[in-house]
Amino acid sequence: NINIADTLKHLHIDGINEACSTGSNWASSANAEVRAITSPVDGKIIAQVKMATAADYDKVVQQAQKAFINWRTLPAPKRGDIVRQIGDALRQNKQHLGTLVSYEMGKSLQEGLGEVQEMIDICDFAVGLSRQLHGLTMHSERPLHRMYEQYHPLGVVGIISAFNFPVAVWSWNAMLAWVCGDVCIWKPSEKTPLTAIACQHIAQAVCTANGVEEGVSCLLIGDSKIGELMANDSRLPLISATGSTRMGKAVGAAVGARLGRSLLELGGNNAIIITENADLDMALIGAVFGAVGTAGQRCTTTRRLIIHDSVYEAFKQKLVKAYAQIRIGNPLDENNHMGPLIDQEAVNSYLAAIDACKAVGGNFVVEGGRLQGEAYASGCYVRPCIAEVENHYKIVQHETFAPILYLMRYKTLEEAIALQNGVPQGLSSAIMTNNLREAETFLSVAGSDCGIANVNIGTSGAEIGGAFGGEKETGGGRESGSDAWKVYMRRQTNTINYSTSLPLAQGIKFDL
Numbered sequence: 001n002i003n004i005a006d007t008l009k010h011l012h013i014d015g016i017n018e019a020c021s022t023g024s025n026w027a028s029s030a031n032a033e034v035r036a037i038t039s040p041v042d043g044k045i046i047a048q049v050k051m052a053t054a055a056d057y058d059k060v061v062q063q064a065q066k067a068f069i070n071w072r073t074l075p076a077p078k079r080g081d082i083v084r085q086i087g088d089a090l091r092q093n094k095q096h097l098g099t100l101v102s103y104e105m106g107k108s109l110q111e112g113l114g115e116v117q118e119m120i121d122i123c124d125f126a127v128g129l130s131r132q133l134h135g136l137t138m139h140s141e142r143p144l145h146r147m148y149e150q151y152h153p154l155g156v157v158g159i160i161s162a163f164n165f166p167v168a169v170w171s172w173n174a175m176l177a178w179v180c181g182d183v184c185i186w187k188p189s190e191k192t193p194l195t196a197i198a199c200q201h202i203a204q205a206v207c208t209a210n211g212v213e214e215g216v217s218c219l220l221i222g223d224s225k226i227g228e229l230m231a232n233d234s235r236l237p238l239i240s241a242t243g244s245t246r247m248g249k250a251v252g253a254a255v256g257a258r259l260g261r262s263l264l265e266l267g268g269n270n271a272i273i274i275t276e277n278a279d280l281d282m283a284l285i286g287a288v289f290g291a292v293g294t295a296g297q298r299c300t301t302t303r304r305l306i307i308h309d310s311v312y313e314a315f316k317q318k319l320v321k322a323y324a325q326i327r328i329g330n331p332l333d334e335n336n337h338m339g340p341l342i343d344q345e346a347v348n349s350y351l352a353a354i355d356a357c358k359a360v361g362g363n364f365v366v367e368g369g370r371l372q373g374e375a376y377a378s379g380c381y382v383r384p385c386i387a388e389v390e391n392h393y394k395i396v397q398h399e400t401f402a403p404i405l406y407l408m409r410y411k412t413l414e415e416a417i418a419l420q421n422g423v424p425q426g427l428s429s430a431i432m433t434n435n436l437r438e439a440e441t442f443l444s445v446a447g448s449d450c451g452i453a454n455v456n457i458g459t460s461g462a463e464i465g466g467a468f469g470g471e472k473e474t475g476g477g478r479e480s481g482s483d484a485w486k487v488y489m490r491r492q493t494n495t496i497n498y499s500t501s502l503p504l505a506q507g508i509k510f511d512l
């Protein structure tokens with residue numbers, strides 16, 4: 001019973017949408033390319049967008065630089081109050097925005113609403129943070145001297161985001177960056193620009209009501225070409241980029257070449273170790289939700305299960321039974337567990353991964369494939385599948401962004417941890433066990449090498465209060481909670497001499 005036309009109208013999505021916004025001003029170049037945005041849910045065109053050009057890009061950066069000069073002087077708690085109001089505006093728009101996330105990206109309505117809730121939560125977190133952007137004071141070795149550190153805003157922060165969390169990733173970055181005194185330029189995924197346009201309208205209404213200058217919240221609709229301009233632009237001291245490891249290597253190299261700062265949130269290859277001491281019913285829920293939720297298109301999706309020999313067969317049977325009950329279809333229908341993949345290209349890489357897995361000896365205990373029929377007219381719906389594999393297979397070492405779950409068995413915990421760590425990525429990991437020694441070993445220095453390590457919780461999903469991110473090819477960045485805010489600021493150490501002489505550090509004498 002969801003009326004998409006109503007949702008689009010409510011969120012100010014037009015038939016053809018402009019390429020860039022510095023706040024209230026929306027514009028495009030006369031020669032802008034126009035692209036149609038199609039829903040993976042039903043294959044229909046939702047709306048069209050114009051693509052930003054290099055000239056548009058430059059204008060946006062100039063306006064953002066201008067806005068930074070004033071925004072940085074607004075006291076942080078006042079900036080926090082604006083973020084609080086953005087959180088309230090998101091609360092009011094939750095149903096419509098969640099619906100558009102689901103329709104444009106293909107995740108279930110519940111997950112779409114959950115994503116908007118995550119945005120609301122990070123606003124709340126950022127409001128509190130706006131009164132806690134503090135550094136330390138240190139004791140000086142020199143008499144009548146004071147030494148302390150403070151955090152200042154960085155400037156224009158570039159945010160490049162992926163299609164699978166089309167709005168939450170922006171909020172994780174922007175809400176923190178804003179309370180820190182930075183201004184933001186967001187380039188969303190070219191696959192999901194409409195939800196971004198909706199967010200820009202929501203944030204801008206609050207900015208306008210508060211007299212916030214044009215340029216604090218900027219949006220650029222574009223593909224990797226705009227992303228490359230951002231990565232190479234020394235006017236942007238920080239680039240926060242979320243997406244594939246391939247993208248992260250390109251962005252990291254470009255930002256590194258100009259000695260800028262990058263925050264990289266890249267692919268995962270997440271595993272759950274299921275020990276002989278696991279509660280298998282609990283493990284089943286964690287594994288199945290982790291593997292099929294968002295149709296396997298979360299960076300924290302469970303891709304591998306490392307199962308103890310003694311419970312392997314029993315757990316495999318449970319999984320096969322559970323997979324038979326998964327309902328696939330329109331994600332806006334709450335009866336369905338799993339919606340479509342983002343596009344046909346994603347379906348093709350899913351099918352290619354299945355072929356590659358079979359070619360090296362992978363044994364499919366639940367078969368995959370593309371779903372046909374009227375309910376699947378977009379051509380983006382697939383079956384979640386399960387294969388018994390060996391960890392060293394090239395395809396298992398690679399993140400395929402689709403619902404393919406790999407099973408492998410182990411005998412000792414050391415072996416299980418080696419398998420868990422034996423991939424290039426290092427985002428999320430989990431162990432299912434009621435045994436304290438196993439749990440603590442997994443969390444110890446000799447345990448998981450990932451940025452996220454859970455006990456008796458799956459790999460998928462995270463709370464905003466913790467720092468989010470991973471190691472190795474996942475890029476090393478951390479965003480959201482804990483002290484992740486520090487990356488959006490520059491640290492300054494200050495020493496103040498209130499004596500009548502000038503003693504030098506390390507006791508050095510310099511008499512004139």
Ligand code: NAD
Nearest residue numbers: 162163188189223224227228243244247250265266267299
């Ligand atoms: P993608 O790499 O294709 O695109 C991500 C973004 O990067 C898009 O906005 C794209 O336009 C831009 N981009 C691509 N190439 C670029 C380049 N050379 N320079 C600058 N920008 C460039 O990824 P995707 O398919 O949208 O998203 C899926 C991937 O994102 C998966 O690998 C997933 O694991 C990862 N992801 C990671 C996290 C995390 O927090 N670690 C979160 C969500 C998604």
